[in-house]
Amino acid sequence: MEVVFLLIPISIIIIFLTIWAFVWSVENDQFENLDKEAERILSEEDR
Amino acid sequence: MIPIEVEENVQQNSVGNFTISLFVPSIKCAACSSLIKKSLDDVPGINQVDINLGEKSVFLDFQDRAIIKKIYKILDRLDFKPIIANTANLDNPLKLENKSYISKIGVAGIGMMQVMMYSFSGYFSGPDGIEESYKILFRWASLIMTIPVFMYSASTFLIGAYRDLKNIHFGMDVPIALAITASFLLSLHNTLMNTGEVYYDSVCMFTFFLLIGRYVEFLSRNKFQKSKGLIDNLLPNYVRVSRKPEEFKPIEELNIGNTVYLQAGETIPCDGKLIDGISSANESAFTGEAMPVVKTIGDRVLAGTKNLENNITVKVTKDRKEYLINDIKELFNKSSFYKPSFSILVDKIAGHFVAIVLIASLASCLYWFYKGDPFWLSIGLTVLVVSCPCALSLATPIAYTVATTTLRKNGIILKEGTFIEKLAQIDSIAFDKTGTLTKGDIKISKTIILGDLSLNKVINIAASLEQYNDHPVANAFGVGDLPLSNYQNFPGKGVSGEIEGVVYKLGIPEFSFDNNLLSPDLSGMWVLLASSKPLAWFRLEDSIKKEAFKTINKIKDLGFHLSLLTGDSSDQGKKIGDFLGIRNTKTNLTPEQKVEAVLELQSKNQNVLLVGDGINDIGAMGVSNTSIAIKPVDISVQSSSDAILLGGNLKSIVFALKFSKKVKRILTSNIAWAVGYNITAIPLAMAGYILPWMAALGMSLSSMVVVFNSYRLNSK
Structure with missing residues (x-):
């Protein structure tokens, strides 16, 4: 079980990366218009 | 330093006071708004402070333009920095706030899940607990995960509470912040000292769930903010001032007397008169009525409505600040305060x-x-x-x-916030006739000449006498071109004025000549034009609104007591009352008698709603429990009523009652x-x-x- 002493710190690093990625995506307008992607398949233009 | 746009947006109202609406994004709860109110109420020179928590806005009424500087300073010092409430500035802070909410919720959510995972090892470890070294590891791991939740996600509550405490005020953020901080600090202490219990999972969960609650609240506010913003965005930025060659200018530079050219489908940028072309306009933004209204030369068009069919030319007749759309915005603002x-x-x-x-x-x-x-x-x-x-x-x-x-x-604009409250208690409804139950589109159906003036001459005199009158009767005579002086309006009776040196009176016979002159017959409503001697009789006719019958019956079915109060002297009122099935019909009322009629209803323990449209209803509106003005033309009628029915469609009254x-x-x-x-x-x-x-x-x-x-x- 000693391996948790390694795994927990690694998990914390991963979590902080996740948080950073999440905040980055919010700051870069990824959450601006959540319906856009769902509606996009209905539009004719290929964009 | 006070931003220039704050100073520029101070407006002067009709009684000479200054007003401004400020958007204050940092208003969070009822406690914040009462704090602002308390701080501003004591400032000398401020007449009124209205805070709308839902929209995070503050409406101020004050005596001197310079006071705005003081107001700004006070708000700034309290950490409630105001922003001018127009959409350009409004959209951005809302967007930023939205983003910050999402980030905070995300961080709290991720942190919560992680901390729960560490805590569960302790919860499910059985009676002996887990080995000391693992316990310490999980505590420290939880601490590390909780720090961003506490410092970042919970900052909404911590800052709010700090602001409250700084101003010695107990708002809603105080207990929340206290709970979060106490559990965090105690856990921190126990972790460092390696004693007692830790509550990191509680810190994260409080923050996460409470933030979600705040966010839902924020979204609902945001939505209505937007529906208000829609009105602001109705007007185009540029208007066409010449067709060939095509030329545009910014809407801000539009002045009274300018000509604007519009194509089908364009939004009318100004209040004005149609001077060329025939088309229809969609006035649904004002009236809720989806059917287009036909517009011909001479008709009034409104800023913010849509020109639907043809190219038209419009002359601007009002200053930008006086457009009806501004009134509506103002009324809407006020009612939400x-x-x-x-x-x-x-x-x-x-x-x-x-x-x-x-x-x-x-x-x-x-x-x-x-x-x-x-x-x-x-x-x-x-x-x-x-x-x-x-x-x-x-x-x-x-x-x-x-x-x-x-x-x-x-199509109903509230003027008085108490309107909904009062309307729910109404049990009796009093209607005015002309313009309320009838279309108010009055025509002359017969003219009898009494003196030696020609038909054209008497109509021209009558039309000129009525040129400043807003009553529906006035429109029946068309447009007059004689210069008028010493004009006076006697509501419920008639008008008088001097034309070419002669004093004329036009109105009910008792007013314009004397009591003994009888109208030619009892069909319809007769008005008399007279100088020193009677000159001409006009018979005026008006038709009932097509939805009136249905509406009145529906209102009756809902169990309301109905009355018809009209200043009309003829048997026309009685006839309309009978037709609509209104038993309590009173005709030939002066404005004072209308007041008495309402008081009489109230003396029978009835709560009266008055539905009217003209100056002669103002008094009755004042004494009635609440009132609706139908398509008011006159500003004093507009301000006397509790609500305005803009489209004039009576069906909306049934809707409002229910x-x-x-x-x-x-x-x-x-x-x-x-x-x-x-x-x-x-x-x-x-x-x-x-x-x-x-x-x-x-x-x-x-x-x-x-x-x-x-x-x-x-x-x-």
């Missing part, structure tokens, strides 16, 4: 409530500590969180904001829910039956229930 008496009481209670909660929480901590319960702190903190009176303070403002918007969609009852029902259920929640939750929490996560979830859910319940008013 309104707080029903109950809501004010609730805000007051909420203030004391926090103090009571702090005491209750402390008491339960002490009680359970002496009882030897290891969870004494968590019980105390649960009491703090579960009892937040958010739902109670939200109950009325949210319901009223939604209701105001729904009424506006149906709707007011629904608002009352929803309001009652909101308040019952909020009060019921706190009354049940607090004792349960004190008794230790509620776990911390349930408290956070329950508190957020109780606010959400109120918000979603209010949304039920958002129907057409």
Whole structure:
């Protein structure tokens, strides 16, 4: 079980990366218009 | 330093006072708004401070333009920095706030999941617990995960509480921040010292669930902010001032007398007169009426409506500040600032409530500590969180904001916030006739010449006499071109004035000549034009609105007592009353007698709604319990009534009558829910039956229930 002493710190690093990625995506307008992607398949233009 | 746009947006109103609407993004709860109100109320020279929690806006009425600087300073010092409430500036702070909410919720959510995972190892480890070294590892891991939640996600509550405490004020953020901070610090202490219990999971869960509650609240506010913004964005930025060659200029440079050219489908940028072309306009933004209105040369067109069919030319007749659309915006603003008496009481209670909660929480901590319960702190903190009176303070403002918007969609603009409250209590409705039940589109059906003037001459004199009159009768005579002086209007009687050196009177025979002159017959309404001798009789006719019959019957079915009060002297009023089935019809009333008629109804213990449209109804509007003005042309009628029916469609009255009852029902259920929640939750929490996560979830859910319940008013 000693391996948790390694795994927990690694998990914390991963979590902080996740948080950073999440905040980055919010700051870069990824959450601006959540319906856009769902509606996009209905539009004719290929964009 | 006060930003220039704040100073520029100070407006002077009709009585010479100055007003401004400020958007204050940092208003969070009822406590914030009462703090602002308290601080500004004491400033000399400020007449009125209205704070709308739902829209985070502050409406101010003050005596001197210079006071705005002081106001700005005070708000800034309290950490409530104001922004001018127009959309350009409005959209951005809202967007930023939205982003910050999402980030904070995300961080709190990720942190919560992680910390729960570490804590569970302790919870499920069985009676012997886990090995000491692992316990320490999980505690430290939890601490690291909780730090961003506490420092970043919870900052909404911490900053809010700091602001409250700095101003010695107990707002809703105080107990929340206290609960979060206390559990964090105690856990930190226990981790460093390696003793006792840790509550990192509670910190994260409180923050996460409470933030979700705040966010839902924010979204609902945002939505109505946008529906208001829609009005602001109706007008185009550029207008066509020449067709060949095509030339545009910014709408700000449009002045009275300018000519504007419009193509089909374009939005009319100004209040004006149509001078060339024939088309139709969609005035649904104003009236809620979807059917286009036909516009021909000479017709009034309104800024913000859409020109539908053909190219037209419009002459600007009003200054930008006087466009009807601004009035509507203003009325809408004002009505959403309104707080029903109950809501004010609730805000007051909420203030004391926090103090009571702090005491209750402390008491339960002490009680359970002496009882030897290891969870004494968590019980105390649960009491703090579960009892937040958010739902109670939200109950009325949210319901009223939604209701105001729904009424506006149906063509009814509230002037007086109490209107919905009062309308729900109405049991008797008094209608004016002309322009209210009838179309007000009056035509001359017969003319009898008494003197030696020609037909054209008498009509021209009559038309010129009526040129400044807004009463529907005035339009029957068309346009006159004689210069008029010494004009006087006698509401309910007629008008007088001097044309080419002769004093003329036009109106009911008693007014314009004397009592003894009888009208030619009793069919229709006769008015007499006279100088020193009678000159001509005009018979005026008006037709009943097509929806009147149906509407009146529906109102009767709802059980209201109906009366018809008209100044009309002929048997026409009686006939219309009979046709519509209104038994209590009174004709030939002066404005004073209308007042008496309303008072008489009230003496029979009836709450009277007056529906009218003209100057002769103002008095009666004043004494009636509440009133609706139909398509008012005159500004004094507009300001005397409690609400305005812009489209003139009577069906909306039936809607409003039913709707007011629904608002009352929803309001009652909101308040019952909020009060019921706190009354049940607090004792349960004190008794230790509620776990911390349930408290956070329950508190957020109780606010959400109120918000979603209010949304039920958002129907057409």
